[in-house]
Amino acid sequence: MKVTELFRLPHVSRLTWRVWRRNYDVFMKTYRVNFIPPIIEPILYLLAIGFGLGALIREDIFGHDYTEFLAPALIAITIMTASFFECTYASFVRMYFQRTFDAITSTPLNVDEVITGEILWGATRSTISATIMLGVVTVFGLVTYPLCLLIIPFSFVGGLLFASLAMCFTAITPRIDSLNYPTSLLITPMFLVSGTFFPLNSLPTGVQQFAYTAVPLVHVVDISRAMAYGSLSPSLPGEPNLLISLGWIVVVTLFFFVIAINLMRHRLIV
């Protein structure tokens, strides 16, 4: 595969939403069980880490107590994991085991539209989970209205980022087991050290600079936390302007989106 082929622009029509709709229909068949994780997980984390471990943390974190600091990070984490797992393991099952992509590409839809539909659906999963979680942390009184509602549209943008990234791995993975590599080597470390459980500015400057250059979740956490605090400016010293973070997300999303489509074309069109 030539490098220039990786940057060929996708051909996508509105038919891509039919792929989204297929996945939505399947999701809604079992919606009860699908809604359990985003309700239970934040409660467990808030209880164990927020109220449990957090009770030992007497100091405020730049004007907010630890549970307030933690709550938006939990939402940011779910934005990452919901779309990433949807577009790795779940998409791989549809592509490889169920041959759903083959069936759809024998209709007027092309590969670009199938993959775009999958990514849009992955982002939708992020939005569904983030919205439910926002409701849960609201019950605990940990977010500031009305600005925290912006997390809902933002979760779709963040979802697109991780869905596009995930689809790149799905396109090149030989077996479903190999998807454990990006999960363990990328998602788990990001989950722990992206300003989620402790503020990033307690790390050395060099590490912070690296994080803001190369770690996607960092930007999603910053924006979610600012919105949850009811503000549109950085919530901790050392954070970049939110527009810079948003710009970073948009540019990197577009980059991985185009790469994902072309890697998938290379895999599926033979």
Place this chain on the structure above:
Amino acid sequence: MEIIRAEKLAKRYEDVLAVDEIDFSVDEGEVFGFLGPNGAGKTSTMRMIQCVSPKTSGRLTVAGMDADRDSRRIKRIVGVAPQESNLDPDFTVVDNLLVFSRYFDIPRKEAEKKANELLDFFQLQGKKDTQIEKLSGGMKKRLILARSLMNNPKILILDEPTVGLDPQARHLIWDLLGQLKKRGITIILTTHYMDEAARLCDRIVIMNLGKILAEGSPSELLKKHVASHVIEAPNEEGVLDCVRNGGTSQYEVSGDTVHVFTNEPKETMDRLMTQCRVSSATVREATLEDVFLKLTGRMLRE
């Protein structure tokens, strides 16, 4: 009227030439069969016609449209039934049809009506709300066929439509395909079953190693490549020389059997018995399978 035309059509994967500059054309309303051993290039050819696999070179037009430029429009008028099931296991029987119809932009009401008709036609009405995994092999095949007809295709592409089915299920599918042909749908199929090809196809091409070896109606192929009858005799000592000396040019050896092709079975049989002194021999009518094995050889393909 010609509906598909291929000229010097070729497909290359990395270092394998799967389809080697073949020419063929399919007329509207006919049943056209691709026969050939594994690796002959049949499936590659079908995938190029259905516009999911781009050709490497040559020309390919479907319903007057170019396969490269107009793939989306071609896919609208083509129905595809693949060999291996790609039914959607997340949906019931009827939902498989309805979800599929959305990819063709068919309005909901129309799709429901069409799905209902097709469930009747393929005798699946009783399984309407069943999950895919609970269907038998024959039912899955019928549902795949039903799905391939949701968009009212002009051309139906079937890859091994009856492989793995019991005789009852095969005959049912043959009947249904016969009815579709009467409605004027052009059917293109691949098969390994010679009786199926002889029964269903108006015209056949036999492929081997990416090339077309022969083309014609089943009876034309029989006439041209073998004789009306085949005598099978054991390949005992001296039999082969005797057959050769007797002026019979049409014969084949496989294992310990000699196949002698002849249009005068009685005379040839007598000669084999008296002159060649074979211990036993059987005579039968020649079939497409004899043509196939003669043209593609008896070597095992994997």
